[in-house]
Amino acid sequence: MTIQLFGIPNCDTVKKARKWCDANGVDYAFHDYKKEGVDRDRLERWADECGWESLLNRRGTTYRKLDDADKADINRDKALALLVEHPSMIKRPVAQHEDGSRILVGFNESEWENAWC
Secondary structure, three states: OEEEEEEOOOOHHHHHHHHHHHHOOOEEEEEEOOOOOOOHHHHHHHHHHHOHHHHEOOOOHHHHOOOHHHHOOOOHHHHHHHHHHOHHHEOOOEEEEOOOOOEEEOOOHHHHHHHHO
């Protein structure tokens, strides 16, 4: 099985996820969305599957540095536009089965074990 792993290489949580994949024999293709970006269509599919709220990292520096106007009245459309513009606000990592059938947001070892092993 191969998964697509989306994130930022220097993120500690992404590093844990990559290490877990290596230790558990889960092949992955890494997508660095700082360099490669993430398109709106993909974010919409993820939001349909997992909810836009789970994708938006409100704890991160990038979100906290946004203007108050950008943070006010956030809904799905506004959140997705912000995520396209600022991919570092996407909660990391996002893991997707190669056929798109399963998506996990964030790294939880037991969830990943159930999904990928």
